[in-house]
Amino acid sequence: xxxxxxxxxxxxxxxxxxxxxxxxxxxxxxxxxxxxxxxxxxxxxxxxxxxxxxxxxxxxxxxxxxxxxxxxxxxxxxxxxxxxxxxxxxxxxxxxxxxxxxxxxxxxxxxxxxxxxxxxxxxxxxxxxxxxxxxxxxxxxxxxxxxxxxxxxxxxxxxxxxxxxxxxxxxxxxxxxxxxxxxxxxxxxxxxxxxxxxxxxxxxxxxxxxxxxxxxxxxxxxxxxxxxxxxxxxxxxxxxxxxxxxxxxxxxxx
Amino acid sequence: xxxxxxxxxxxxxxxxxxxxxxxxxxxxxxxxxxxxxxxxxxxxxxxxxxxxxxxxxxxxxxxxxxxxxxxxxxxxxxxxxxxxxxxxxxxxxxxxxxxxxxxxxxxxxxxxxxxxxxxxxxxxxxxxxxxxxxxxxxxxxxxxxxxxxxxxxxxxxxxxxxxxxxxxxxxxxxxxxxxxxxxxxxxxxxxxxxxxxxxxxxxxxxxxxxxxxxxxxxxxxxxxxxxxxxxxxxxxxxxxxxxxxxxxxxxxxxxxxxxxxxxxxxxxxxxxxxxxxxxxxxxxxxxxxxxxxxxxxxxxxxxxxxxxxxxxxxxxxxxxxxxxxxxxxxxxxxxxxxxxxxxxxxxxxxxxxxxxxxxxxxxxxxxxxxxx
Numbered sequence: 001x002x003x004x005x006x007x008x009x010x011x012x013x014x015x016x017x018x019x020x021x022x023x024x025x026x027x028x029x030x031x032x033x034x035x036x037x038x039x040x041x042x043x044x045x046x047x048x049x050x051x052x053x054x055x056x057x058x059x060x061x062x063x064x065x066x067x068x069x070x071x072x073x074x075x076x077x078x079x080x081x082x083x084x085x086x087x088x089x090x091x092x093x094x095x096x097x098x099x100x101x102x103x104x105x106x107x108x109x110x111x112x113x114x115x116x117x118x119x120x121x122x123x124x125x126x127x128x129x130x131x132x133x134x135x136x137x138x139x140x141x142x143x144x145x146x147x148x149x150x151x152x153x154x155x156x157x158x159x160x161x162x163x164x165x166x167x168x169x170x171x172x173x174x175x176x177x178x179x180x181x182x183x184x185x186x187x188x189x190x191x192x193x194x195x196x197x198x199x200x201x202x203x204x205x206x207x208x209x210x211x212x213x214x215x216x217x218x219x220x221x222x223x224x225x226x227x228x229x230x231x232x233x234x235x236x237x238x239x240x241x242x243x244x245x246x247x248x249x250x251x252x253x254x
Numbered sequence: 255x256x257x258x259x260x261x262x263x264x265x266x267x268x269x270x271x272x273x274x275x276x277x278x279x280x281x282x283x284x285x286x287x288x289x290x291x292x293x294x295x296x297x298x299x300x301x302x303x304x305x306x307x308x309x310x311x312x313x314x315x316x317x318x319x320x321x322x323x324x325x326x327x328x329x330x331x332x333x334x335x336x337x338x339x340x341x342x343x344x345x346x347x348x349x350x351x352x353x354x355x356x357x358x359x360x361x362x363x364x365x366x367x368x369x370x371x372x373x374x375x376x377x378x379x380x381x382x383x384x385x386x387x388x389x390x391x392x393x394x395x396x397x398x399x400x401x402x403x404x405x406x407x408x409x410x411x412x413x414x415x416x417x418x419x420x421x422x423x424x425x426x427x428x429x430x431x432x433x434x435x436x437x438x439x440x441x442x443x444x445x446x447x448x449x450x451x452x453x454x455x456x457x458x459x460x461x462x463x464x465x466x467x468x469x470x471x472x473x474x475x476x477x478x479x480x481x482x483x484x485x486x487x488x489x490x491x492x493x494x495x496x497x498x499x500x501x502x503x504x505x506x507x508x509x510x511x512x513x514x515x516x517x518x519x520x521x522x523x524x525x526x527x528x529x530x531x532x533x534x535x536x537x538x539x540x541x542x543x544x545x546x547x548x549x550x551x552x553x554x555x556x557x558x559x560x561x562x563x564x565x566x567x568x569x570x571x572x573x574x575x576x577x578x579x580x581x582x583x584x585x586x587x588x589x590x591x592x593x594x595x596x597x598x599x600x601x602x603x604x605x606x607x608x609x610x611x612x613x614x615x616x617x618x619x620x621x622x623x624x625x626x
Binding site for chain 2 (some may be wrong): 013060062082083084087088092093095099100101102103108110111113118119122123124125126128168172
């Protein structure tokens, strides 16, 4: 995309090399390698159990890999940091099941996500800055939740919760957004609108989207990586990947 | 009535009680219908101390989802710190007339005052310990528990274990805090006799003020952005981690503040009941405190205080009328509240008129997964 062509940003934003993870003998990831350039948007597809969610867990510090390197921004070793540290480096994550603070208003959900000092004392005594209010207004507009501003998040529809969670990621203003199945359970119209939203976001963020929905992936129009049994099977543009006999085998064969 | 209005009413009622109860106790003749006898002043003061404990527990349970079943330990530690001061105030008036050593130490044939007792003859130091000992215990305990991500029922169980361990330890004579008899026979506080009606009235007022203060602090915490973060941890802990919050620190702060409140409650309780012994650490005491909060309404603060006062009023009545059935009554009450009043007495009153923003919000209008 845009920033990827920028000659000053040659180093990778996310660098995974030979990552292996096993749970009780089951190898969820085996030698997974993936490089993401700054500003790039990438779609990850793969059948169930291919290791997509485990890969997100490794990147965000929820799961420690048994072996392999995971570097962020070419400097930070993700295998040594915990969730909060990785989040403050600028990695945001959207869960598969929409996870918002159901008892807080939409506005408070965004307020909590907004980039600001995270310490107890900053939260106790900190003043709300004007810029925070502006960020929230901007995100409410982007995610089309302006009318629901004061509503309790638990009262939103499924699609609106997905958008709110994406909005919370934006408020966090991360360098890298990891988005896990953002259109699961959405109508076609919502799916289309979500694709549009993610393309907008990708203009100034790096994004990794995990998704099953091929129509949605096509709508994104980005490079695709196919995972299978814990490692990369193929990557490239969607048309090229979907014509690959090995990919067809994995999806249709067996 | 909104939560804010309710809180204001609560504070005003307490402030009035802090003035009216001593006035009615001291300024009316003993045979007047309005007179509040000293024993009743003391009983009400005791209820207020329980109410402070309930507010403290509600801060961590209702707003952060930490069901501590060990808050009785913080209460008792505050109580012991106060008790140690009161013991040293007895001085040479004890049975053995030792000016330095409390009676139980003379009885055990000890020659010197243990280091842990040094300084407790000085009131400000004792008050510092009232705050510091429960606070530091909560800090150490919480630091390990929250860092190891012990949550839910597992956390409740280890808090029970904590209070049980202290219960056992304080029973031992050579632990140095009076063994199973605990500390008692107190004479005076700051030079005023604990038996006198004005001191009882003053302790009641102090308890009412402490409850106002505890409520005010808790309300301020809940109202801040930190309070929002706290309830967010309660509702979606991992989301908070992935947003970059150090969840363990958020929890730890609330836990320590809550433990300090519980310690202050214990310190006010001891001079009013005249004794502190290891039974205050009994695991059942902490569970009872959780029942007060559940009955009154978790996540409401005012409800927790009302629950503590109401349940203890019932307890006083029941243990007088049918002593052997009280525990069954308490158990039944808990079951009934859990089944029919999941938000407690106050939660019911609040939700019927206006939505309580901190209670679990039901999905309104749109079902999950439906079109927007």
